[in-house]
Amino acid sequence: MQKADLHIHSTASDGKHAPAEVVKRASARGLSVIALTDHDTYSGYFEARAAGVDAGVHVIAGAEITSDYKGRECHILAYGFDVGNADLKKLLLDQKFRRINRARIMVENLIKLGVDIEFNDVEKIAMNVPISRNHIAGLLVEKKIVNNVKAAFNKYLSNEGPAYYKSEYHSVEDVIGIIGGAGGMSVLAHPGLLYVDEDLDYFARTKLDGIETIHPSHNFDLQRKYEEFAKINDLITTGGSDYHGFKDADDQYLGVVCIDAKKADRLEAFCRERKENITS
Ligand code: AMP
Numbered sequence: 001m002q003k004a005d006l007h008i009h010s011t012a013s014d015g016k017h018a019p020a021e022v023v024k025r026a027s028a029r030g031l032s033v034i035a036l037t038d039h040d041t042y043s044g045y046f047e048a049r050a051a052g053v054d055a056g057v058h059v060i061a062g063a064e065i066t067s068d069y070k071g072r073e074c075h076i077l078a079y080g081f082d083v084g085n086a087d088l089k090k091l092l093l094d095q096k097f098r099r100i101n102r103a104r105i106m107v108e109n110l111i112k113l114g115v116d117i118e119f120n121d122v123e124k125i126a127m128n129v130p131i132s133r134n135h136i137a138g139l140l141v142e143k144k145i146v147n148n149v150k151a152a153f154n155k156y157l158s159n160e161g162p163a164y165y166k167s168e169y170h171s172v173e174d175v176i177g178i179i180g181g182a183g184g185m186s187v188l189a190h191p192g193l194l195y196v197d198e199d200l201d202y203f204a205r206t207k208l209d210g211i212e213t214i215h216p217s218h219n220f221d222l223q224r225k226y227e228e229f230a231k232i233n234d235l236i237t238t239g240g241s242d243y244h245g246f247k248d249a250d251d252q253y254l255g256v257v258c259i260d261a262k263k264a265d266r267l268e269a270f271c272r273e274r275k276e277n278i279t280s
């Protein structure tokens with residue numbers, strides 16, 4: 001079986017390795033197809049795609065877009081979209097500004113909690129990519145305020161943490177609409193981390209194209225449950241390692257938590273058809 005990993009992060013968002021390095025590592029782990037799914041950006045795609053030509057790894061355009069579902073953050077994976085699409089670019093630019101604003105507020109919250117940090121230092125770590133809580137966590141580790149990233153989330157930055165701030169995001173329906181309008185497919189990311197059956201019923205009524213069944217947070221029972229859900233609701237199924245490159249577990253999962261590359265081929269065929277329907 002040829003292997004595909006459709007959920008990977010790079011330095012284009014909160015991952016450790018540059019896109020070309022990610023491709024090299026993916027190749028070494030025997031993956032023949034990957035998608036970088038950086039948070040709210042596909043800026044790593046071009047470097048990865050070029051590196052993939054040399055490494056024999058096919059790279060599909062991707063992103064993990066944060067949306068709003070009933071006041072909660074909801075991650076939608078986007079694949080195979082037209083990278084020149086103006087509405088998608090506008091959405092991702094909005095997200096970039098929202099993330100800057102949100103990070104500023106979280107830094108203010110941390111300062112109020114007595115933590116000695118400055119927003120400028122977070123910006124230096126993020127280096128012009130969409131600022132993530134992982135960048136703030138990295139600074140807290142660097143400044144020895146906490147021992148590791150996990151502790152930064154546990155103490156301050158988790159969704160329930162005292163420094164957390166949730167931005168206003170586009171609704172999940174809007175995000176799905178924009179991805180489809182750009183000729184891409186939208187896939188609900190890691191449902192096992194977040195949702196109960198009632199939520200799934202809601203998502204089944206949206207125009208979502210697929211659901212991520214294979215993810216490190218899904219045990220075998222959950223995989224089967226989502227496969228069944230996909231069948232009933234005529235959704236494609238995808239999967240990947242959610243590799244960020246920081247944790248030991250990330251390296252254990254790369255090339256292991258993956259899917260049959262045939263699924264990725266089918267996904268791309270769907271996208272081609274969607275694009276043809278848009279232009280015709
Ligand atoms: P953000 O996009 O800024 O909301 O950050 C989300 C990212 O932070 C996720 O993709 C994970 O990489 C990381 N993250 C979120 N929650 C936790 C947590 N409780 N522990 C460790 N990392 C987390």
Ligand code: MN
Pocket residue numbers: 009014039132134244
């Ligand atoms: Mn992340």
Ligand code: MN
Pocket residue numbers: 064075189190
């Ligand atoms: Mn996610």
Ligand code: MN
Pocket residue numbers: 007009037064242
């Ligand atoms: Mn992810």
